[in-house]
Amino acid sequence: MTMLARSRHTPEAVTRPAAGCEAGGLSLAGITKSFGAIKALDDVTLAVEPGEILAVTGPSGAGKSTLCRIIAGLERQDQGVGRFGAEEFTHLAPGRRRVALMFESYALYPHMSVRENVLSPLRAPGGPDRQLDHDGTVMEMLKLLEIDQLADRSPSALSGGQKQRVALARALVQDPRILLLDEPISHLDAKLRHKLRGEIRRRLMRRSTPSIWFTPDGLEALSVGDRVAVIDEGRIEQIGTPEDIWLRPATVGVARLIGDPPMNLIKGHVEVKDGRFLFIRRGMTLPLPPHLVPVARHKVEGRVTLGLRADGVSVVAPGTEGTIPGEIYSHEPFGKHDIVTFSIAGEVRVKIKTRDQSSFRIGDAAALLCPAEGMALFDTETGKALALP
Amino acid sequence: MTTVRFDSVWKRYDGSDLVAVQDLNLACREGEMLALLGPSGCGKSSTLKMAAGLEQVSEGEILFGDRPVSRLSPGERNIAMVFEDYGLYPRLTVRQNISFPLEVRHFTKDEIKKRVDGALELLGLKDMADAGVQGLSGGAQQRVAIGRALVRDPELILFDEPLSHLDGDQKVMLRTEIKHLQKTRGITSILVTHDQTEATAMADRIAVMRHGVLQQVDTPDVLYRRPANVFVANFIGEPPMNLLTAQVAGSTGGIHIDALGETLALGDARKRHLTNLRHGRLIVGARPEHVAIMAPGAVSQANAIVAYREPRGDTDSLVVTPFGSSGIDIRIEMPGPGSFRSGDKVAISLAPENLHLFDTETERNLEIEP
Numbered sequence: 001m002t003m004l005a006r007s008r009h010t011p012e013a014v015t016r017p018a019a020g021c022e023a024g025g026l027s028l029a030g031i032t033k034s035f036g037a038i039k040a041l042d043d044v045t046l047a048v049e050p051g052e053i054l055a056v057t058g059p060s061g062a063g064k065s066t067l068c069r070i071i072a073g074l075e076r077q078d079q080g081v082g083r084f085g086a087e088e089f090t091h092l093a094p095g096r097r098r099v100a101l102m103f104e105s106y107a108l109y110p111h112m113s114v115r116e117n118v119l120s121p122l123r124a125p126g127g128p129d130r131q132l133d134h135d136g137t138v139m140e141m142l143k144l145l146e147i148d149q150l151a152d153r154s155p156s157a158l159s160g161g162q163k164q165r166v167a168l169a170r171a172l173v174q175d176p177r178i179l180l181l182d183e184p185i186s187h188l189d190a191k192l193r194h195k196l197r198g199e200i201r202r203r204l205m206r207r208s209t210p211s212i213w214f215t216p217d218g219l220e221a222l223s224v225g226d227r228v229a230v231i232d233e234g235r236i237e238q239i240g241t242p243e244d245i246w247l248r249p250a251t252v253g254v255a256r257l258i259g260d261p262p263m264n265l266i267k268g269h270v271e272v273k274d275g276r277f278l279f280i281r282r283g284m285t286l287p288l289p290p291h292l293v294p295v296a297r298h299k300v301e302g303r304v305t306l307g308l309r310a311d312g313v314s315v316v317a318p319g320t321e322g323t324i325p326g327e328i329y330s331h332e333p334f335g336k337h338d339i340v341t342f343s344i345a346g347e348v349r350v351k352i353k354t355r356d357q358s359s360f361r362i363g364d365a366a367a368l369l370c371p372a373e374g375m376a377l378f379d380t381e382t383g384k385a386l387a388l389p
Numbered sequence: 390m391t392t393v394r395f396d397s398v399w400k401r402y403d404g405s406d407l408v409a410v411q412d413l414n415l416a417c418r419e420g421e422m423l424a425l426l427g428p429s430g431c432g433k434s435s436t437l438k439m440a441a442g443l444e445q446v447s448e449g450e451i452l453f454g455d456r457p458v459s460r461l462s463p464g465e466r467n468i469a470m471v472f473e474d475y476g477l478y479p480r481l482t483v484r485q486n487i488s489f490p491l492e493v494r495h496f497t498k499d500e501i502k503k504r505v506d507g508a509l510e511l512l513g514l515k516d517m518a519d520a521g522v523q524g525l526s527g528g529a530q531q532r533v534a535i536g537r538a539l540v541r542d543p544e545l546i547l548f549d550e551p552l553s554h555l556d557g558d559q560k561v562m563l564r565t566e567i568k569h570l571q572k573t574r575g576i577t578s579i580l581v582t583h584d585q586t587e588a589t590a591m592a593d594r595i596a597v598m599r600h601g602v603l604q605q606v607d608t609p610d611v612l613y614r615r616p617a618n619v620f621v622a623n624f625i626g627e628p629p630m631n632l633l634t635a636q637v638a639g640s641t642g643g644i645h646i647d648a649l650g651e652t653l654a655l656g657d658a659r660k661r662h663l664t665n666l667r668h669g670r671l672i673v674g675a676r677p678e679h680v681a682i683m684a685p686g687a688v689s690q691a692n693a694i695v696a697y698r699e700p701r702g703d704t705d706s707l708v709v710t711p712f713g714s715s716g717i718d719i720r721i722e723m724p725g726p727g728s729f730r731s732g733d734k735v736a737i738s739l740a741p742e743n744l745h746l747f748d749t750e751t752e753r754n755l756e757i758e759p
């Protein structure tokens with residue numbers, strides 16, 4: 001795990017030109033933080049290049065906000081250092097780090113209007129040049145976020161999503177050494193989220209400074225990050241390109257977090273019968289595809305977790321050759337696709353994402369077809385994807 | 390169990406001339422989960438807060454069954470609420486928070502234990518039962534709040550963005566479980582959410598609101614397949630539907646799509662909807678998954694360029710710009726991870742049977758009788 005975290009990005013990930021000499025990437029080495037008995041962050045090591053957007057995703061309580069607060073200086077790490085370029089910053093006071101942070105809780109000034117809230121960091125001592133046309137910058141940002149008509153309101157007269165966008169605007173108008181966005185668009189509807197994901201990402205790409213976008217939504221992370229870091233229980237589980245994370249999740253924790261619905265995870269073990277490698281659990285025997293045989297060879301009789309991607313499996317007529325029998329447990333039609341829950345031996349539930357518009361009746365007998373491409377194998381003990389030793 | 394009816398309900402906030410909710414007529418049936426869905430600021434929470442008694446009704450009446458409630462305090466309404474800011478007692482443990490509503494109602498010790506254990510189990514809170522809630526993550530706090538609402542078996546449960554701070558699999562799991570519970574216990578409930586996936590997965594019907602005005606209320610499936618107007622069409626579905634201007638071409642049911650410079654034949658059955666259009670203009674809607682995209686080849690010439698790609702796991706979400714159209718982007722969804730990248734020239738096309746037709750002026754769906 002630590003190895004994964006330490007390995008920097010894959011070569012094709014960052015193609016943007018490096019910025020001027022004063023700009024520097026952010027790097028964190030061995031950041032550890034405990035609150036009492038709880039280890040909120042455990043040896044977090046990562047680097048974000050100038051101009052790069054790193055998306056950090058993880059379940060609630062994984063340590064995302066703690067990491068954010070440590071970089072901003074609102075919390076002090078127990079161990080480890082952070083640097084901008086070669087310069088260490090983790091001993092500096094928050095006000096001297098030039099970090100722009102958008103809080104998950106918004107943290108707006110109640111006595112200021114929306115416009116003044118967004119202007120406030122530009123006016124702060126040490127902020128950017130006071131002579132510039134800040135009002136223009138602010139109004140342009142409010143417009144982008146579709147809250148320009150609220151400029152003179154006070155935060156108490158705003159809805160939840162409006163407050164969130166004020167906080168986002170306040171972070172985006174700044175010109176910091178690193179921009180940290182903690183769940184910047186979680187409270188908005190799909191349409192606005194879709195628009196802002198693209199708009200904000202394109203703006204951040206033009207910057208010469210690094211940005212980190214924290215989100216509990218794994219798909220959002222895939223969409224906005226040049227690279228994605230998945231964090232769970234304070235540890236970095238995987239850092240990679242969006243494709244890496246989706247196609248080759250390094251751990252059960254990563255697989256569980258990404259996708260709607262995420263990968264199905266089924267516990268069982270590997271057996272060899274008549275020279276064939278099988279995944280076996282009660283009610284279920286599945287021959288392993290050729291690409292998994294080399295790794296399964298080292299786990300014969302060992303406990304493994306089978307991963308089935310929801311879009312990689314399908315429901316077919318009962319009795320079809322090479323399928324797993326079971327029944328339809330529930331069916332949720334989403335318009336462009338349906339999610340069918342398939343029950344095996346009354347105890348395993350598999351979610352299937354299908355574009356096939358046939359009708360599924362709850363309780364009907366059916367069979368599950370699992371093609372090779374949608375399958376992964378994890379070590380149940382360690383949670384890691386099986387690899388050659 | 391009960392029904393909820395909003396009868397010409399209006400909401401104006403003091404000191405604001407904005408109408409937060411305008412003449413709302415809407416009913417939530419017995420045992421139904423009704424979702425209020427709409428963009429930020431459209432009046433969803435205001436509507437829910439009026440049902441809860443946390444905000445005054447400016448005009449109109451709200452009825453639970455036959456009982457007008459707009460003058461009753463929240464405590465007199467026998468409802469439970471799950472709000473986005475959790476509203477837990479910060480000094481109490483998880484278990485104490487969940488048992489609180491039962492204790493003030495003098496349930497027996499055994500009953501309390503039974504119900505609270507059930508809720509802890511269901512919501513995956515067993516391991517933290519004796520922890521203080523203050524130290525919990527937002528997601529865990531929300532599960533405590535849901536548990537506290539459920540243990541009481543109230544007449545009506547009001548949910549305001551209950552899942553907005555939960556992550557991937559917890560969200561998927563909890564929405565299925567809430568739905569299951571709501572259905573098996575037949576709890577009438579109203580769900581406010583900005584997340585259409587959540588609304589679709591959980592609600593029987595969805596009421597779509599915009600600027601305080603109800604736009605359409607129907608099952609998720611109908612909203613998706615037969616949106617009543619441009620707003621609903623564009624709001625429901627992610628990424629949003631493409632809306633393109635078009636011109637009726639001749640009397641044979643042909644429509645010329647401006648952005649693609651291409652004429653499509655709608656067929657005889659649908660061409661009658663194209664009469665009476667001002668100057669023969671209309672708006673055509675095409676869902677991103679209904680726009681076909683190919684690498685240019687012998688049969689299909691390049692007619693657009695990929696401007697932007699978002700990987701979404703099993704799907705790629707693309708934005709393409711047709712040649713010769715200024716400032717018009719078309720959103721496309723295709724199975725992912727795919728091979729198109731920004732800058733690639735591609736051939737895109739629309740199939741007439743998947744197009745939605747709207748009036749340019751009224752923005753209403755031309756194929757739905759008003």
Ligand SMILES: Nc1ncnc2c1ncn2[C@@H]1O[C@H](COP(=O)(O)OP(=O)(O)OP(=O)(O)O)[C@@H](O)[C@H]1O
Nearest residue numbers: 157158159160161402409429430431432433434435
């Ligand atoms: N206390 C208040 N005083 C004045 N105006 C308010 C108040 N609360 C909300 N509003 C306004 O009323 C309108 C409806 O707000 P409401 O909170 O119902 O929106 P919402 O649909 O729940 O939005 P969101 O998804 O962002 O939470 C908005 O324009 C909002 O700015």
Ligand SMILES: [Mg+2]
Nearest residue numbers: 159160433434
């Ligand atoms: Mg709200």
